[in-house]
Amino acid sequence: MSTPTTPPSRPPFTVPVDTNTLRQLELRLKGEISKNWGGVEALNAKVNPLVVEVGKHGARLDRYDELRIPERIIEMSRIMDGLVRRARAEVPVWNWNAMTAEEAGDAWALLLTWIREVFYVRWPADYRRAVTACWFRHPDVVELMSCLYLSWRWAYEDEDGTPIRMAEWLDRWRPSLVARMVGETSSMAQCSYGSHRNPWDNISHPDDGELSAFLNEEFQRLQQRDAHRAAQQPQQGG
Template sequence: MSASEDEQLGAVAKAVERNSRRVSALDALVRQLAGDLAEVAAALTPAGEAPTAVRSWMLAQDPEQAVTDLADLIAWTRRVYLRYPDAVLSACWLWHPDVIEELWWLRRAHAEAFDPQAGTWPRVGDWHERQRPGVAKRVRAAIGTCELSLHRTGTAHARPAAPAPLAEHAELIAIAWTKDALAPRPEPTDEQLHEADIHTRQQHRRT
């Protein structure tokens, strides 16, 4: 082997050695970044509690998720909500979707307020001072003296949710609004006024 070939072979060997050291350093950096990301993820997740996406009970579509949410909510009401003297739940509270909705957001607000990383004492104070009493008041008003027997077929609480009144005229309002938001809304027709009157009388009969 000539001297020139020896020099070339030596240069290749050195280059391979340098690349090997760089790969090792890069591998160590990747492992360090992975560890850092794991620490960040752990910091963003409340201790002992998986993060929960903002979702509405009234818009629930996944049965398995709904079952999980209710189980979580029931455990929380027993552990936290029902410890307060003004917190009352009738036997039929599960038949009131508005009540579940109120309690569900209050439960999540409680989790955020006491989150070991993101929670703050002002949030905790707001939960105690404003959020919890407000929900307790609205839940009592929604349930009132209701009982489970009032949810059987033919009773007032067994009726389906009422449609939005005069909804068939929404297209007219939408077109007028997008055409000129500062213009007055279309003047109600005699037909629309008659429909509104019927709706008002029905509402009075239900109360």
């Protein structure tokens, strides 16, 4: 029995080398690389600014998280709700003309107590000028005194009161309201201590017939004016 022999090795595979062909391939490859490299640079020129912007926005997002904006918005919303509730609970406006007898009695009690226990004690000069023997008989003075009292409560007793409110009341509202109480336009101007003059004295009322005739003439004048304006406007759609 014969022993198998190892097959002879094959000669190495060789390709004929053409120097000119290799040179052309090299030049073509360099041209392609150069062309594509220009495109890469152009692409980088567009991409790099985007990368920078993304970095900026990323920093902003990080800063946004640090600022806790959503939590702050919720907190501000709660504060605003509280302010609204406080505004509704603030010192009400007194409308004497709309008060019931019981409401008017309560208002008079509050006002007179404040005048005697606060206004007289803290501002005697203003008290001497404004609180005459007949001030309560003058409705315009009662309105001003009520405003003086209610604005004092807003400045001094409100839970959100500030020194600015206090300063505003002292420097603005108090002197202004007291001056109106005793000024020439006040119905109390003709009164003196111990001598009251009815606020409704020497008030003349217009004659109803004359007033009615005037209103009719005025109405006709306005109708004529409106008709004249309508005639001067360009026709629509024609």
